[in-house]
Amino acid sequence: MTGRRLTSLLAYVTTAAAGASLLTGCGVIPGTSGGSREPVTVMTWAPDGTRATNQPGMPAMAQAFARWVNASGGIDGHELKILTCNEQNTSSGAAACARRAVREKAVAVVGSYSQNGRAFMAPLEAAEIPYIGGYGVSEDEFTSPLSYPVNGGLASLMAGHGMQLAESCDKVSLVRPDTLAGDKLPDLLNSGLRKSSRDGAIDIPAVEDAAEYTAPAESARAEAGGEDGCVAAVLGERTQTFFDSFRRLPGDEEDRGDEQGSDDGKNAEDVRISSVLGSVSQPVIDRTGGAHSPFEGAYVTGWYPEANDERWAPMRKVIKEHAFVDNRVDPTDSGVQTTWIAYTVLKKVIESLDSDSISAAAVAHALDQGVQIDTGGLTPPLRWRYEDMLGAPLFPRIVNHEVTFQVVRKGQLVAQKPGFVDVGDTVLSAP
DSSP states (O other): HHHHHHHHHHHHHOOOOOOHHHHHHTTTTTSSSSOOSOOOEEEEEOOOOOSSSSHHHHHHHHHHHHHHHHHHHTTTTEEEEEEEEEEEHHHHHHHHHHHHHHTTTTSSSEEEEOHHHHHHHHHHHHOOOOEEEOOOOGGGTTTTEEEEOOSHHHHHHHHHHHHHHHHOOOEEEEEEETTGGGGGHHHHHHHHHHHTTTOOOEEEOOOOOSOOOHHHHHHHHHHSSTTTTEEEEOOOGHHHHHHHHHHSSSHHHHHHHHHHOOOSSSSSEEEEEEEEEEOOHHHHHHHTTTTSSTTOOOOOEEOOOTTGGGGGGHHHHHHHHSSSTTOOOOOHHHHHHHHHHHHHHHHHHHHHHHHHHHHSSHHHHHTTOOOOOTTTTSSSSOOGGGGSSOEEEEEEEEOOOEEEEEETTTTEESSSSOOOEHHHHHHHHHH
């Protein structure tokens, strides 16, 4: 055999062996066409173990999502790697998480919770890392050019809550955090109330992390008046502490004992209670007594369909199959739901790029150029072109300004009215 023929034969055998190893899946993510596509790293952060609001379910949902997509070959052939970080409800914690995302070359921060927008957005902007589907509690989520919110944040909830309460309440007391962020809530609530020609709410600032709220509760009940008065509390995780103080007010507990199991949501003086999603959620209702909880009958404004809606079935299936032993992942929790939607956005964006490598700049460019995301009816179709944004002075990047009106009946958050309510004009009218 000549040298030339031997060389050709060896080349053929080598090529065939390489092909066989690919066919048997050696070193390849199952379901991909060759394993040449690079992994994609993203981060999800949230506070955990703090005295204020905690959202451990959000990083846990991110990890379950990654297990799900990676079991089927990744996202368009890319293995999804999740970094998680405890933001600690502090500006230093948020900044540390953002710097870690930069250091570990995350292409996006996805489905995260933080009130410390100024601390985390600056490092992300410097590295051109997009922030996709944050929870919606930070003003910077609706102003930064690298933020892509999936809901209308607390602004839409408060404006919508005013519209919801205007249908039933003659007078409203608002108990909210005595913070800079809390200072904006009365104007937003009042924009909804005044849309139906109601008077503005009585503003009652309160300590954000108090152990009890007897004094604010007394003021709120007195200012709401008697029949057809409403007390709204928006204090994050401390909302349940407030309503526990509220139901213990003198002259109230005995009368409420006769009404347990009813769904009128009123105390002895016929004052109805209310809040927004995030301050009240199904897990909170379950923990505080279900049908006998202080939230029975409460009005609640949310971003998404109620938790039992069939549109959540895909998320529930993923949780059942890939997070069934992780009790942090509650499908009725708004943080978990927001994370699911945010990762749905990430998945669609990566698929739209159809590239062997994914960069932060490529993800942001695709979002800026108008890739449209269908979330299966959990939100309106999402798109972040300039013309898709609401343009409200303090919240210019809101693209989803629809909310849902819910009520607590027999221990369950259910729809008060079907479908979404558009609150865009109401947010725009807020001072």
